[in-house]
Amino acid sequence: MLARRADNLGLAALAVAAVCLVALGAGWFDGPLNALVLLVLLVVLGGVGVLAAFGGPEARRLLAPYGLMKPGLLWMALFFLAPVWSLVRISLSTKESRFSVQYNFTWAWDNYSRAFSDFGGQFQRAFLYSLIATLLTIVIGYPVAYVIAFRGGRFKNLLLGLVVIPFFTSYLIRTIAWSTILADQGPIVSLLNTFGLVNVFEWLHIMENGKLLNTPAAVIGGLTYNFLPFMLLPIYVSLEKIDPNLVNAANDLYSTPTAAFRKVVFPLSIPGVFAGTLLTFIPAAGDFVNAQFLGNPNTTMIGNSIQDQFLKQNNYPVASAMSTVLMVSITALVLLYTRFFGTEELA
């Protein structure tokens, strides 16, 4: 009887254990109650173990998937779910005094109003810059992926390797290298000076006062560069899957190459663009490395503010409030985006 219900028991044990770990990690209870939670956790895990040991092969078969997942999922419950809870809790807490380390949960919503009033510009820039960078990665990444997928021939894998190789170097070193390239004495600015194009670039708002480094354009450029493979590779994967006979069929039916692309190739590559957009926009919106090395004090993004408030000012409540807002707004955007461009395979 118990053995036939083993899958229900396995799932229930997993869920209870996860909740216990979140409770312990996020500090739902004080002192002695924590010991009780720990006891429940051990009893549940032990109980499933006993059932697996003595319940016979059928029970073991039903319990197996939950047992296999337990270490990984419980790790995530303790170190991903519980932290999110404690982040939200601290974002609504206040310090007793300026030098106290104790935080009291007081529904302190003014942390949020401070986050918006003091760092509204950083929020706007984070979303604007990463939106522009995401569009640029599509503009640059799509044609490259297209050429590799359809004209790569036997060099396909080599070309794909060439795309990936630059990203074997460290993220920070790549970004610092860009600050060398864009610097005032760097090659690009001197090239632009030689050809007298500085005025054109200033008119396009790419350069400011003859400088390329420490401008919004440099930050967006850095984001574009660093997240380009996250756009290019998913697009490549979806283009690579397209049967070339579909394009041949379109041509046989007297479609122009443009129409064949618009009506056959592009619609089939949308899942790649969709996945790439998420993989580019999400990390770009939370990034602070590019803004720090390539920007100026007026181009800081929300990541810079969170980092500064958290690690330098030790103002955990406001930093946590900003983190929470970023998390919630990104989740909302992802849900909306999935609703509109919905594909089943998010991962």
Next chain:
Amino acid sequence: MNSLRSRIGRMGLNVFAGLGLVYLFMPIFFIVLFSFNKPKGNYNIVWQEFTLDNWLDPFSQSSLTAALWVSLRISALATVISTIFGSLIALALSRRSFKGSSVINLLLVLPLTTPEIVLGSSLATLFLSQTFVDFGFITVVIAHVMFQVSFVALTVRARIRGFDWTLEQAAADLGAKPWRTFRYVTFPLILPGVLAAALLAFALSIDDFIITFFNAGSTVTFPLQIYGAARVRIPPQINVLASMVLFFSIALLVIGAVRGQRSEAVKAMKRSKNK
């Protein structure tokens, strides 16, 4: 007329893609170039003169080498843990669907759709509010395992999707105990996927900056060392170490490509023999 226009269009697209590759390699070119530079001041950003000194003495910056060593240890440990945990999840998920699998799928995707700064800062609030571990080596390993598990689970699951599970039943029918079945049937079949996932997890871990930055305490990993150094001075040894990693991975890629071609050639030969 039409064909000329479309040929120009084709050419244009190829040229654009070529320029795209040049763009991708631009900073790489500079990293390698400046590894041969002899900088005058603290910053290695203006070209002065050619030197081989940096390459002859790549490990002279002891803090940099120490940080690299810390990073390697953290990433190795985190990758082993996360590969085991993630592969087990993938194995469970890839069998038939079971109760709760949709919630578990969601839980696996969530860390990927959360910005790193949120993952890093939230985990830091967890560590701040307890007294069992101090920020340092252990907290960094915990953080890395946390984001690696999802990547490993999803990668392995994608790689073993078409796996023929009846092979396991066949082994069981022939009298193999579950452990023997796993050891001699399941494990060899999923091994390539597991190794690919482990490589990816290692690459993500060794280059992670943002999450590590929030949870490292006084432990200094390679990216943290570069970040700290970049504010006061950038020694050319950074470029040398980066170039080394680069050349090493290019070598791996070339070896892989050559072996792939060779195995395809062997397959083609076998095919022609069978005919």
